[in-house]
Amino acid sequence: LTGVQAAQKGDKVSFMQDTKKANGVYKVGSTYRYFDNEGKIYRGKAKLVHADNGIYYVKKDGATFHGWNVLGNKLYNFSGKGNRALTNTTSRNVKLLASGVAVNNEESQIFVKVLNILKRKGLLEASASAKRQALWNYLTSHANFSYFMKYPNLSTKSWAKDYALWMLDHHKGNCYGFACTFSAMCYVIGYNPEIVCGRVHGSRDHARDG
Numbered sequence: 001l002t003g004v005q006a007a008q009k010g011d012k013v014s015f016m017q018d019t020k021k022a023n024g025v026y027k028v029g030s031t032y033r034y035f036d037n038e039g040k041i042y043r044g045k046a047k048l049v050h051a052d053n054g055i056y057y058v059k060k061d062g063a064t065f066h067g068w069n070v071l072g073n074k075l076y077n078f079s080g081k082g083n084r085a086l087t088n089t090t091s092r093n094v095k096l097l098a099s100g101v102a103v104n105n106e107e108s109q110i111f112v113k114v115l116n117i118l119k120r121k122g123l124l125e126a127s128a129s130a131k132r133q134a135l136w137n138y139l140t141s142h143a144n145f146s147y148f149m150k151y152p153n154l155s156t157k158s159w160a161k162d163y164a165l166w167m168l169d170h171h172k173g174n175c176y177g178f179a180c181t182f183s184a185m186c187y188v189i190g191y192n193p194e195i196v197c198g199r200v201h202g203s204r205d206h207a208r209d210g
Helices: 106-120 128-139 159-170 175-188
Strands: 004-009 012-017 024-028 031-035 047-051 054-058 067-071 074-078 089-091 094-096
Touching: 054 074, 067 106, 074 094, 074 106, 094 106, 106 128, 106 159, 106 175, 128 175, 159 175
Parallel strands: none
Antiparallel strands: 004 012, 024 031, 047 054, 067 074, 089 094
């Protein structure tokens, strides 16, 4: 930290800048940490913090959380400077308000449901590939989802998202549903998947092609 002197004793670190105790979010090594009004790294229950004109989610060890998270069933994206919550913007088609909270709509509801799956597994800050594998395992487990004959309305622009949200709510669906849901899961964790929908030669669906 340029112009900041640090004194470390045990697991407590104090920062002094311009003879005043540091208070707010500072980068320590490769990690952003929140310092309380005593100039020490915060230790305690994870919580939302307003500091440095921004909103942060501070973990028990004082490090600021990075990425999407669901707090009190409200969706946030902590990927700004120092892991600050993004505000007054749109990220991954999710509109974020001045409070950092996402507008409640189909897009954000899908994010909340997928992120809650990852949260229960302790994988919110895991790599994208680890998240993808965990979500694939979750989706293909018969304990979580079952087969159900339901077809989407392909004439609507949002049919893929509509089906994904329905299946995340009801935990059942057909081949369309599994494709839509895994696509939505991958989109939430940062991928840009594409669904290919067409017909092939066969006798399914009571038609000459299937």
